[in-house]
Amino acid sequence: xxxxxxxxxxxxxxxxxxxxxxxxxxxxxxxxxxxxxxxxxxxxxxxxxxxxxxxxxxxxxxxxxxxxxxxxxxxxxxxxxxxxxxxxxxxxxxxxxxxxxxxxxxxxxxxxxxxxxxxxxxxxxxxxxxxxxxxxxxxxxxxxxxxxxxxxxxxxxxxxxxxxxxxxxxxxxxxxxxxxxxxxxxxxxxxxxxxxxxxxx
Amino acid sequence: xxxxxxxxxxxxxxxxxxxxxxxxxxxxxxxxxxxxxxxxxxxxxxxxxxxxxxxxxxxxxxxxxxxxxxxxxxxxxxxxxxxxxxxxxxxxxxxxxxxxxxxxxxxxxxxxxxxxxxxxxxxxxxxxxxxxxxxxxxxxxxxxxxxxxxxxxxxxxxxxxxxxxxxxxxxxxxxxxxxxxxxxxxxxxxxxxxxxxxxxxxxxxxxxxxxxxxxxxxxxxxxxxxxxxxxxxxxxxx
Numbered sequence: 001x002x003x004x005x006x007x008x009x010x011x012x013x014x015x016x017x018x019x020x021x022x023x024x025x026x027x028x029x030x031x032x033x034x035x036x037x038x039x040x041x042x043x044x045x046x047x048x049x050x051x052x053x054x055x056x057x058x059x060x061x062x063x064x065x066x067x068x069x070x071x072x073x074x075x076x077x078x079x080x081x082x083x084x085x086x087x088x089x090x091x092x093x094x095x096x097x098x099x100x101x102x103x104x105x106x107x108x109x110x111x112x113x114x115x116x117x118x119x120x121x122x123x124x125x126x127x128x129x130x131x132x133x134x135x136x137x138x139x140x141x142x143x144x145x146x147x148x149x150x151x152x153x154x155x156x157x158x159x160x161x162x163x164x165x166x167x168x169x170x171x172x173x174x175x176x177x178x179x180x181x182x183x184x185x186x187x188x189x190x191x192x193x194x195x196x197x198x199x200x201x
Numbered sequence: 202x203x204x205x206x207x208x209x210x211x212x213x214x215x216x217x218x219x220x221x222x223x224x225x226x227x228x229x230x231x232x233x234x235x236x237x238x239x240x241x242x243x244x245x246x247x248x249x250x251x252x253x254x255x256x257x258x259x260x261x262x263x264x265x266x267x268x269x270x271x272x273x274x275x276x277x278x279x280x281x282x283x284x285x286x287x288x289x290x291x292x293x294x295x296x297x298x299x300x301x302x303x304x305x306x307x308x309x310x311x312x313x314x315x316x317x318x319x320x321x322x323x324x325x326x327x328x329x330x331x332x333x334x335x336x337x338x339x340x341x342x343x344x345x346x347x348x349x350x351x352x353x354x355x356x357x358x359x360x361x362x363x364x365x366x367x368x369x370x371x372x373x374x375x376x377x378x379x380x381x382x383x384x385x386x387x388x389x390x391x392x393x394x395x396x397x398x399x400x401x402x403x404x405x406x407x408x409x410x411x412x413x414x415x416x417x418x419x420x421x422x423x424x425x426x427x428x429x430x431x432x433x434x435x436x437x438x439x
Binding site: 096099100104139142168169170 | 222266270318319320321387390391393394397398399400401404405408409412413415416417421423
């Protein structure tokens with residue numbers, strides 16, 4: 001009986017394992033697909049930011065864990081927020097990151113990408129997928145995706161560009177704002193920022 | 202240059218904010234210089250760089266970037282040697298050799314095509330490699346984000362810069378201006394993204410600079426900082 005349970009357990013685990021795309025394959029497929037879609041889309045290439053944001057929301061967003069990202073960016077301040085505030089924070093931070101990501105993609109989608117082999121054991125639940133952007137006359141820019149295994153596949157919880165962690169870069173600012181004007185102050189700041197970005201385009 | 206650093210030290214003393222970030226004790230002074238730099242950038246550097254990007258064909262801009270990058274490789278090689286990274290140093294000099302000859306005085310980066318990759322080193326990183334702490338964050342007039350360590354390194358970088366030896370003076374000045382314009386043009390997209398991403402541009406740029414330099418000192422493999430730590434993040438690397 002116990003053996004049966006064990007065997008079933010292994011079977012279920014390996015099936016569950018197999019149905020998820022490996023993290024490095026996932027990053028490569030998503031990047032390639034998005035870059036191709038941008039190249040084909042005249043409106044996006046002409047600077048239609050709204051359409052690019054839509055594309056990112058459809059193709060890229062599902063592979064990010066925004067709850068983890070927000071919690072990491074907040075650091076010690078995360079536990080000062082109640083459940084309702086947390087929900088708002090995640091939503092606002094997501095909006096900001098998607099816009100930033102859209103600008104970065106629009107700027108660099110024509111560069112050449114070099115996908116590094118993944119160094120991880122099959123049992124790992126936390127890996128770093130490395131991609132490099134090749135530029136003429138400069139050191140290649142490394143982009144590291146920190147990814148964690150969740151019940152619904154591999155999810156990105158941080159992006160490091162040239163050694164700069166996006167999530168960590170917000171932490172001083174977020175903690176400083178929470179210290180001086182509380183969690184609600186930070187929410188207000190994020191909302192104001194997102195509003196001003198929405199007006200600009 | 203050294204004068205600027207000395208000046209920063211003097212002014213720094215009277216500009217400490219009460220709720221200061223330990224890495225940035227001269228925040229008040231730094232923010233002043235930052236605002237000054239932004240005005241100069243908006244008035245001169247950004248418009249010139251934008252005109253250069255839009256008016257000069259990408260192919261030619263690549264050649265210009267490669268030409269200056271090739272001169273830079275000599276100093277990257279020297280700094281790698283000073284850090285005891287002789288394999289990397291050898292690669293840097295191999296790059297200079299191939300690019301200066303087959304690459305026609307550096308305008309073609311044939312070494313990269315051959316698989317000899319460019320590195321990123323300077324005197325500030327060499328000091329860091331040998332254990333010098335970065336010291337307080339420092340915003341330099343025109344030159345922007347730095348630290349006391351990197352500021353001293355930058356002074357050495359500029360002092361040994363071969364372009365400074367070029368004569369006649371107006372040829373030297375044209376070359377320096379072209380290099381600066383190209384460098385600023387390469388940052389146009391990045392600065393636009395910074396503008397979008399940051400709630401407070403000063404803080405965002407400072408933190409990105411400090412993270413970036415830390416990563417460069419460790420050649421892209423800094424010891425991982427723990428996220429859940431209660432201690433302030435981004436402590437002094439060494």
